[in-house]
Amino acid sequence: MKKLLCMIGALALTFSMAGCAAKPEAAKSESKTExxxxxASEAPAEVIKLRVAxxxxxxxxxxxxxxxxxxxxxxxxxxxTMVAEVYPGTLGTNESELAMKLxxxxxxxxxxxxxxxxxxGVKEFDLLSLLYLFDSFEHWESTIDGEFGxxxxxxxxxxxxxxxxxxxxxxxxxxxxYGKKPITVPADxxxxxxxxxxxxVQQQFWQAAGANPxxxxxxxxxxxxxxxxxxxxxxxxxxxxxxxxHKTPNGKYTSLTAHDYTTRLLLMNGRxxxxxxxxxxxxxxxxxxxxxxxxxxxxxxxxxxSKEKIVADGxxxxxxxxxxxxxxxxxxxxxxxxxxxxxxxLALTRK
Numbered sequence: 039m040k041k042l043l044c045m046i047g048a049l050a051l052t053f054s055m056a057g058c059a060a061k062p063e064a065a066k067s068e069s070k071t072e073x074x075x076x077x078a079s080e081a082p083a084e085v086i087k088l089r090v091a092x093x094x095x096x097x098x099x100x101x102x103x104x105x106x107x108x109x110x111x112x113x114x115x116x117x118x119t120m121v122a123e124v125y126p127g128t129l130g131t132n133e134s135e136l137a138m139k140l141x142x143x144x145x146x147x148x149x150x151x152x153x154x155x156x157x158x159g160v161k162e163f164d165l166l167s168l169l170y171l172f173d174s175f176e177h178w179e180s181t182i183d184g185e186f187g188x189x190x191x192x193x194x195x196x197x198x199x200x201x202x203x204x205x206x207x208x209x210x211x212x213x214x215x216y217g218k219k220p221i222t223v224p225a226d227x228x229x230x231x232x233x234x235x236x237x238x239v240q241q242q243f244w245q246a247a248g249a250n251p252x253x254x255x256x257x258x259x260x261x262x263x264x265x266x267x268x269x270x271x272x273x274x275x276x277x278x279x280x281x282x283x284h285k286t287p288n289g290k291y292t293s294l295t296a297h298d299y300t301t302r303l304l305l306m307n308g309r310x311x312x313x314x315x316x317x318x319x320x321x322x323x324x325x326x327x328x329x330x331x332x333x334x335x336x337x338x339x340x341x342x343x344s345k346e347k348i349v350a351d352g353x354x355x356x357x358x359x360x361x362x363x364x365x366x367x368x369x370x371x372x373x374x375x376x377x378x379x380x381x382x383x384l385a386l387t388r389k
Contacts, residue, residue, distance in 0.1 A: 086318070088112070088122040090147040093136055095127035100340065101149050101302075102126050104208060104333025108147075111325035120321060122147070140307045141201055149208060150303050153237075160197045162190065165380050167237040170367035171387050172299040173360075175212070175338065182207045182301060186386040195308055203308035205323060206330040209337045210300035216278060217270025218288040220354065221295070223362045224248075233259055233271040239374055240298075246366055256281075263288040272297070275344035276337075284353035292348060292355045295363055304330065 090108060092101035102124065109122035129145055130136040134157065137150040152163040165171070172178040181187065191204045221227050228248030234241055241251040249270075254262045262268035263286035270288065271278070272295070283289035304326060311319060349355060375384040 085118065086120045086314075088120065088146040089125060089129075089144075090122045091125040091129045091136055091139075091145050092149040093127055093131045093133050095131065097126055099126075100210075100333045100336040101208065103336040104304075104329045105147075105149070107332035108325045108329035111328040112321055115321040115324055116318070120318060122325075137202075137305060140305060143307070143310070146310065147205070147304065147306050150305050151210075152301055152303065155194060155202070155303065158198060158202070160194055161378060162193050162380060162383055164239075164378070165375070165383055165387075166301050167235075168239055168367070168371050168374060169243045169297040170364045171371070173296075173364070175209070175299065178209070178299040178301075179334075181387050181389070184386075185389075186383065189383065189386065198308075200308035200312070203306045203311050204303050205306050205311075205326040206304035208302040208304055208330060208333045210302045211274030211276060211337055211341055212296050213272050213274050213298040213300065214292055215270060215272050215295045215297075216283065216289050216292040218266075218291065220291040220356045221293045222356065222358045224366050227270070230269040231267075233262065233268050239370060242370055243297075243367055246370070259283065260286060274300075274341060275348060276340045279344040279347050284348045284351060290353055292353060293358050294355065295358055296360065297363065297367075 090105050092099075092105060094101050096102070105122070105124045109124055113121050125145070129139065133148075133150045134154045136145065136148050137154050139145040140148060152166040155163040156167075172181065187207060194202050194204055215221055215227070215232075217230060217232065219226075219230075224247035227244065230249045231252045232244055232249045233254045234244060234251045236253075244251055252268060254268055254271075259268065259271060260281055260283060263271065263283055266288060268288060271283065273283075275292070278284060278289065278292075284292065306322075311322065314322065345355065371384060375381045
């Protein structure tokens, strides 16, 4: 009996040891199940934010539409990894000051005038201040989107040590004469005090027509036209209509001189652009292309709508003898190009 009890005790001890040995394996397996997570998905890419700005405070203007389109396309093309925030006039209302912020990384893209680039030492951009350089929007587009525009882009990168880079060309409409009387040939402007931009070649043109250039601030021009201290001015339909210059005694008559098809530059800092990957650069350029198309379409549409509004408000619009105006402008263009060594560039605009 004693022997049987010993055998039973030995068997119990064996099973007890076997049970203890099994527990660590089970624990090990259980621990593995708890700590091994499913394969993690890739971490989301860092979102790159670009600050893009223009100097117009109104949201209902072509620049705003153009840059908004840029933002939409950039986000779509990049799958949300690059986004643009649009600042309308909130980072500055002076184009030159706004453009200089590109050099301090306080903004990533701006709309600026060719005059800004000329002031930084790229004198070739002064060529765009010549009157009657273009005779239609189609002529302007084929030139600015062709060899001439490409040459100007290269000159900016080269002469500013890549501090500025043109990624697109916006239109700022076409400027016309408006004043207290209509004109049909340049001589009709003789004796008129006309408010002009500060460009010497533009003043030279109107002086050759017999007019007297005067300096009046844009914000003061409505009053000057109302009181008669200024006889006339010049601008595109949209700007003059929004300021209601056509409702003043000396702004009633608009003559379609079409003397200045104006250009604006969509600028980035070239060094920052080069810091992006090739794919990211492609997204920026593609979004810029869509932005340019949108801005131009809105500009042209608003010009027609503004023209209709001017007439509806009692303004009078007349055609002019454009050939007489171009004949007056050609010698000024030739002399300016020769004096500044820009004959080859001028030739590109006349193709």
